[in-house]
Amino acid sequence: MSLTTTPPLADMATDTAADTGSQHIRDTLRDAIVERRLAPGTKLSESDVGELFNVSRTLVRAALQALSYEGLVSVEKNRGAFVAHPSIDEARQIFATRRLIEPGVVRAAAPHIGKAELAELRRMLAAERQLTEQRGHSARRAEIKASGDFHLALADLSRNAILRRFMDELIARSSLVIALYGQSTVSSCGHNEHDEIVNALERGDVDTAAKLMVHHIDHIEADLDLRVHKSTDLKAALEL
Amino acid sequence: MSLTTTPPLADMATDTAADTGSQHIRDTLRDAIVERRLAPGTKLSESDVGELFNVSRTLVRAALQALSYEGLVSVEKNRGAFVAHPSIDEARQIFATRRLIEPGVVRAAAPHIGKAELAELRRMLAAERQLTEQRGHSARRAEIKASGDFHLALADLSRNAILRRFMDELIARSSLVIALYGQSTVSSCGHNEHDEIVNALERGDVDTAAKLMVHHIDHIEADLDLRVHKSTDLKAALEL
DNA sequence: TTTCCTTAAATCGTACCCGATTTAAGGACG
DNA sequence: CGTCCTTAAATCGGGTACGATTTAAGGAAA
Numbered sequence: 120m121s122l123t124t125t126p127p128l129a130d131m132a133t134d135t136a137a138d139t140g141s142q143h144i145r146d147t148l149r150d151a152i153v154e155r156r157l158a159p160g161t162k163l164s165e166s167d168v169g170e171l172f173n174v175s176r177t178l179v180r181a182a183l184q185a186l187s188y189e190g191l192v193s194v195e196k197n198r199g200a201f202v203a204h205p206s207i208d209e210a211r212q213i214f215a216t217r218r219l220i221e222p223g224v225v226r227a228a229a230p231h232i233g234k235a236e237l238a239e240l241r242r243m244l245a246a247e248r249q250l251t252e253q254r255g256h257s258a259r260r261a262e263i264k265a266s267g268d269f270h271l272a273l274a275d276l277s278r279n280a281i282l283r284r285f286m287d288e289l290i291a292r293s294s295l296v297i298a299l300y301g302q303s304t305v306s307s308c309g310h311n312e313h314d315e316i317v318n319a320l321e322r323g324d325v326d327t328a329a330k331l332m333v334h335h336i337d338h339i340e341a342d343l344d345l346r347v348h349k350s351t352d353l354k355a356a357l358e359l
Numbered sequence: 360m361s362l363t364t365t366p367p368l369a370d371m372a373t374d375t376a377a378d379t380g381s382q383h384i385r386d387t388l389r390d391a392i393v394e395r396r397l398a399p400g401t402k403l404s405e406s407d408v409g410e411l412f413n414v415s416r417t418l419v420r421a422a423l424q425a426l427s428y429e430g431l432v433s434v435e436k437n438r439g440a441f442v443a444h445p446s447i448d449e450a451r452q453i454f455a456t457r458r459l460i461e462p463g464v465v466r467a468a469a470p471h472i473g474k475a476e477l478a479e480l481r482r483m484l485a486a487e488r489q490l491t492e493q494r495g496h497s498a499r500r501a502e503i504k505a506s507g508d509f510h511l512a513l514a515d516l517s518r519n520a521i522l523r524r525f526m527d528e529l530i531a532r533s534s535l536v537i538a539l540y541g542q543s544t545v546s547s548c549g550h551n552e553h554d555e556i557v558n559a560l561e562r563g564d565v566d567t568a569a570k571l572m573v574h575h576i577d578h579i580e581a582d583l584d585l586r587v588h589k590s591t592d593l594k595a596a597l598e599l
Numbered sequence: 600t601t602t603c604c605t606t607a608a609a610t611c612g613t614a615c616c617c618g619a620t621t622t623a624a625g626g627a628c629g
Numbered sequence: 630c631g632t633c634c635t636t637a638a639a640t641c642g643g644g645t646a647c648g649a650t651t652t653a654a655g656g657a658a659a
Binding site: 123139180181184185188190196209213215216219223227258279280281282285289292322 | 379411420421424428430436449452453455456459460463467519520521522525528529530
């Protein structure tokens with residue numbers, strides 16, 4: 120658990136934000152979950168987490184509740200909190216929602232994309248591609264995050280805070296789903312579909328960009344194994 | 360405050376739900392906010408609320424944090440929680456997001472609408488219309504809720520829990536926005552646009568239904584006064 | 600040895616408490 | 630008479646404590 124070794128990660132810029140303390144815990148835990156350092160189903164004991172962060176259960180509870188609302192952890196009454204373990208059905212719903220929302224995100228973002236924004240997107244793509252070529256676990260995790268960050272960058276450009284929050288949740292939960300049901304060793308967001316989307320945006324072809332986004336999401340979902348294991352109860356228990 | 364007089368409202372069916380206690384507080388507060396019994400900007404003191412529910416501040420804090428995450432209350436560090444007071448900009452974002460999502464909700468719901476579901480929708484519309492014809496504050500509040508419930512019923516029919524949650528938040532916040540910026544005494548969801556949407560759905564014309572939904576949202580937003588008051592700071596202070 | 604029951608450990612739910620911060624009040628000074 | 634400063638009240642942030650619930654362990658009976 121490298122969580123303990125995260126001392127001065129800087130909680131700067133907590134200007135308009137929330138209650139300082141739990142914020143840090145929440146963010147750290149979320150990163151750990153999204154980057155798959157914490158496997159789905161892992162128990163997040165309030166006392167344990169509190170010890171890791173050197174805080175009381177009070178703050179941990181607040182953080183866990185927030186993460187629960189984001190769908191990243193599931194709290195079971197009198198049993199504790201666990202890293203979420205989305206069902207096949209939830210996985211489908213997540214991607215259905217993304218297919219519904221993300222084309223709109225692209226359309227909403229398009230008008231706000233100028234030279235500077237385009238450059239920033241390109242920079243992200245370059246970093247992403249570089250990670251794809253690297254080997255090793257940490258590179259893989261970084262790639263997952265980078266891939267999601269692209270989608271979130273687009274959401275940012277929509278200048279719509281609510282949309283951005285929705286996307287935040289969808290991307291985070293997608294990461295969990297991919298961790299659970301992803302099969303191909305291929306990068307989560309394959310090929311260079313991101314590039315093509317940016318290309319379309321650059322030449323002002325918003326319709327195509329939106330269409331490409333839908334296809335892109337289709338491809339991500341297609342890379343998953345969402346077949347229902349009939350022996351769910353039995354087999355699932357054995358797998359964990 | 361009829362809040363106190365809510366003793367055995369039954370917290371039944373807390374099967375898969377959350378932490379019993381704060382859940383009840385959260386729901387009660389949310390209803391009060393959505394139905395405009397609590398005006399935007401109203402301070403929600405932890406001690407006061409706790410006294411009303413006969414619980415400690417601990418539970419109240421949890422409830423307020425949850426509502427904060429839903430955007431219904433805003434908590435300011437070291438100052439307390441207040442019923443959210445969405446800015447003009449937020450209001451626009453909320454409706455922009457609804458325009459983006461709700462047509463998709465209609466499309467997602469359509470395949471699941473059979474005879475029974477249609478009847479249920481019609482039943483809701485009838486109840487809504489009946490409220491429209493009544494006079495008085497309580498009828499007005501009930502109408503607001505009923506109007507939102509229609510949109511939520513559609514979200515339910517999409518059989519997509521995530522989408523449903525997003526809609527939950529959007530509808531709740533819309534209610535706040537209408538409370539703040541609504542001008543016409545006309546019902547929040549005017550005329551019988553809801554009926555037309557259902558009609559389109561009944562004859563299987565999903566495209567039209569989706570289009571009608573967008574127009575419907577446009578109309579709701581058009582009924583608002585979203586002009587920026589240049590004297591925001593001064594005037595807003597006087598209005599409350 | 601397997602099953603069931605009893606008992607102990609661990610963990611959660613929630614009340615209570617204290618230090619820190621904000622807000623309001625009251626006076627002194629200009 | 631209005632501004633600024635000091636001081637007290639109210640309120641929040643976060644920690645600790647205790648009862649309740651769950652889970653695991655150990656032993657008795659079949």
